[in-house]
Amino acid sequence: MSLPRSERTAITAVPEATVARLPVYHRALVALAERGATTVSSEELAAAVGVTSAKLRKDLSLLGSYGTRGVGYEVDYLLYQISRELGLTQDWPLVIVGVGNLGRALANYGGFSSRGFRIAGLLDPDPEIVGEKIGADFLVEVRPLDELEDVVNEAGVLIGVIATPAHAAQAVCDRLIAAGVRSIMNFAPHVVVVPSGVSVRSVDLGLELQVLAFHEQRKLGREEVRS
Amino acid sequence: MSLPRSERTAITAVPEATVARLPVYHRALVALAERGATTVSSEELAAAVGVTSAKLRKDLSLLGSYGTRGVGYEVDYLLYQISRELGLTQDWPLVIVGVGNLGRALANYGGFSSRGFRIAGLLDPDPEIVGEKIGADFLVEVRPLDELEDVVNEAGVLIGVIATPAHAAQAVCDRLIAAGVRSIMNFAPHVVVVPSGVSVRSVDLGLELQVLAFHEQRKLGREEVRS
DNA sequence: AGTTGTGAAGCTATTCACAGCG
DNA sequence: CGCTGTGAATAGCTTCACAACT
Structure with missing residues (x-):
């Protein structure tokens, strides 16, 4: 009925916007791990996935405190925590x-x-x-x-x-x-x-292509005005 | 950086969230048109695409006033306006x-x-x-x-x-x-x-599958607690 | 010193609820 | 009367900036 949960699994609901980014972080961390990196800063990881470092830190802080101040995040450990959160440790x-x-x-x-x-x-x-x-x-x-x-x-x-x-x-x-x-x-x-x-x-x-076409059309519109 | 800002297309920028939904409305309207419908209310169209009618009306109002109060939207006309906005009238x-x-x-x-x-x-x-x-x-x-x-x-x-x-x-x-x-x-x-x-x-x-797995895991977690 | 973690502020999107119009 | 269009209220998300910690 009420399991004590030593490893606190997201009692506070993780926002949808964050959930959508977790797989991207996961993918980048796998690439880093394969390249042999052991630690990574929020700045580095954020650059690799194309978000701001503040957003990345906020996202990760919602899962728990998995970083070390002054150092960064341990790649393997963070990878495990994100995998667990996403349910990737299951079949x-x-x-x-x-x-x-x-x-x-x-x-x-x-x-x-x-x-x-x-x-x-x-x-x-x-x-x-x-x-x-x-x-x-x-x-x-x-x-x-x-x-x-x-x-x-x-x-x-x-x-x-x-x-x-x-x-x-x-x-x-x-x-x-x-x-x-x-x-x-x-x-x-x-x-x-x-x-x-x-x-x-x-x-x-x-x-998805229609959304792209919309942006492309906007660019064309702007160019017409400039010329 | 000071652009003169004299855009002709989209004087009021359409929000990204709305742009992402326009193709869905477009698709639903095409289906309605094929079925022979001539007018549609925000309530009906919203139900067909799975959003609230208020959201749909707000989205459409950002493109212009293309509806008729007390009646609804003319399918063909709305379809044309959305197509134009999305740039689908181009090649x-x-x-x-x-x-x-x-x-x-x-x-x-x-x-x-x-x-x-x-x-x-x-x-x-x-x-x-x-x-x-x-x-x-x-x-x-x-x-x-x-x-x-x-x-x-x-x-x-x-x-x-x-x-x-x-x-x-x-x-x-x-x-x-x-x-x-x-x-x-x-x-x-x-x-x-x-x-x-x-x-x-x-x-x-x-x-995309990872995001689904996340939600699935949450459901499983809740069930465990209940049993 | 260096980097995380996080309240607070700012911004964007959604929902509410009703005035306005056909 | 019915349904759109929209200001106002609310909720959600992102950015800022700095205290907390190693």
Whole structure:
């Protein structure tokens, strides 16, 4: 019921903006560790990830006091603490639904296993694709979409990745949630609605480009005025 | 530093948070238009994209007064205004560097042409891949990486998409900028640094999953406490 | 001396609630 | 009357600047 928690895990909620930056810090620290660095100052690490040192220190202070004044942060220790906070010390089985170009890109994306993610299932309705073996860290056989519920239950999957066309996204999402999945990563260009208690993150490739085009247009507008 | 500040486009700067939502509104309005809707209220549109109606109205009011009190917004008119604001009424040639799984997924992503984006070049250093024809809206031949500068100049490319492995990202980014590109969409799992005046947006697939894992872990933590 | 950790201040974004208008 | 548009209030995030500590 009430566990004492010797290592105080974020009783004070970490703000969303900070959570979004933690994986970036994590990635930079891994690179530093590989390069053999043992300590790093807030100034150095901030420069490497493109934020201000004050922001970085504030972010890290929300997790705990893991630095040494006058010295900086020990790379390995900080890496461990961030990993723990992000849940990367656990094993996260996930399913990818839709083995088109994007689904393949995801399945072939290295660096899942090193961060605790494991592809427990690849699912597609196309009989031409079912049976194919895909993967970077290890090969996974594509299974028919009908077996979605089985795969989720067998492996205790909590994270589902939607890489289907837009029109199929909501139906797949509903099935994933009904089967027990509670976090959805949606790559389909469509808003998916979920019951409360389920988390969704969406990435729409076209959408990101539109934001860029907006900024580009602004620059062009400014140049016209100057000339 | 004292600029005269005589902008014509966006006299009142539209906040970044709003810009990020405009493409979502755009997508929802396209869907509504296809379904034959002629008007829509802030309440309806907000529900379709998953924001509050107050936020939606505030966002739209920053672009101008395009609604009718007591009625709502005319779908076609609002769609046009948002498109104009986002620069979607223009033609945006872009290059995609790196024709691995992700590069192919991007090249095959339909709905570029309908939003004003046009793939002016696909580039890859691998001779096995060079010459291949890829694409959804129209086929584009993969050209050798050496021709990056040529492609950018020929087509007047302002937007570059990096879909290379992490280690190649910064070098490709530097070459794109040197060739005249001013907006970078980075899909490589690596921070790219750019001179001021160049915009960057980064999407790291693994990074997004880490944020999800964080939320999932929180839910698990809460359940442990309850049981 | 050097760098973290953090209140306080400043800024940006969201929500509220209602006046204004069709 | 219904729905937009918006000032005012609130919440959230970032930056500042310096005390605290090694």
